[in-house]
Amino acid sequence: xxxxxxxxxxxGLWAVTAIGVGTLLVRGHTKESTDGRxxxxxxxxxxxxxxxxxxxxxxSVQGILIAHVANDKAEVARVASLSGMGAAxxxxxxxxxxxxxxxxxxxxxxHRAFDTLAQAAxxxxxxxxxxxxxxxxxxxxVACHAAYQFQxxxxxxTDHGSHAD
Numbered sequence: 001x002x003x004x005x006x007x008x009x010x011x012g013l014w015a016v017t018a019i020g021v022g023t024l025l026v027r028g029h030t031k032e033s034t035d036g037r038x039x040x041x042x043x044x045x046x047x048x049x050x051x052x053x054x055x056x057x058x059x060s061v062q063g064i065l066i067a068h069v070a071n072d073k074a075e076v077a078r079v080a081s082l083s084g085m086g087a088a089x090x091x092x093x094x095x096x097x098x099x100x101x102x103x104x105x106x107x108x109x110x111h112r113a114f115d116t117l118a119q120a121a122x123x124x125x126x127x128x129x130x131x132x133x134x135x136x137x138x139x140x141x142v143a144c145h146a147a148y149q150f151q152x153x154x155x156x157x158t159d160h161g162s163h164a165d
Contacts, residue, residue: 028100033149038100041153046095050150057083057141060114064134073125080118085111103148110140 033039042050063079088111096104117133 028103029098029153030100035149037147037149038103039149039151040099040103041151042095042098044152046092046098047150047152049095053087054141056087057110057114061134061138064117064130068126068130068134071126073121076121076126076130077118080114080121082114083111084115084118087111087114100148103144106140106144106147110137110144113137113140 029041030038031041060079060083063082064076067073067075067079085108088108099107113133114137117130117137120133121130
């Protein structure tokens with residue numbers, strides 16, 4: 001093979017790889033489900049990690065409400081920060097490839113919303129705006145649960161909303 005053919009082959013191979021990786025980053029490792037949601041195919045460990053993170057967010061919501069009622073802005077900020085972007089740092093690159101772009105945007109946006117709520121509590125204290133921000137944040141949770149479900153790769157059983165593991 002001459003060098004020109006090798007160069008064209010290399011460029012073609014690079015383009016196919018780039019398109020494949022780009023498609024995976026956008027679409028993730030998903031399939032359609034019978035209930036209209038996207039099924040994200042993950043390993044058992046990844047599924048457990050995702051559900052653990054969701055339960056952590058729910059615990060933060062509870063803690064924020066309790067601290068808000070007590071008018072404890074420092075506690076609102078502390079608890080909200082527990083589910084902020086710092087909670088998303090341990091996501092493996094392999095899992096990020098499996099998650100569709102919209103899920104990643106919604107998930108990282110939710111973590112940022114917790115950080116925003118924490119900063120607002122520090123700056124403004126507790127107020128009705130705390131509850132408004134919390135309501136907006138919960139809207140993200142509802143949207144995610146309405147759009148996605150998780151299935152362990154190779155398992156025909158899907159999770160239809162139970163996050164008890």
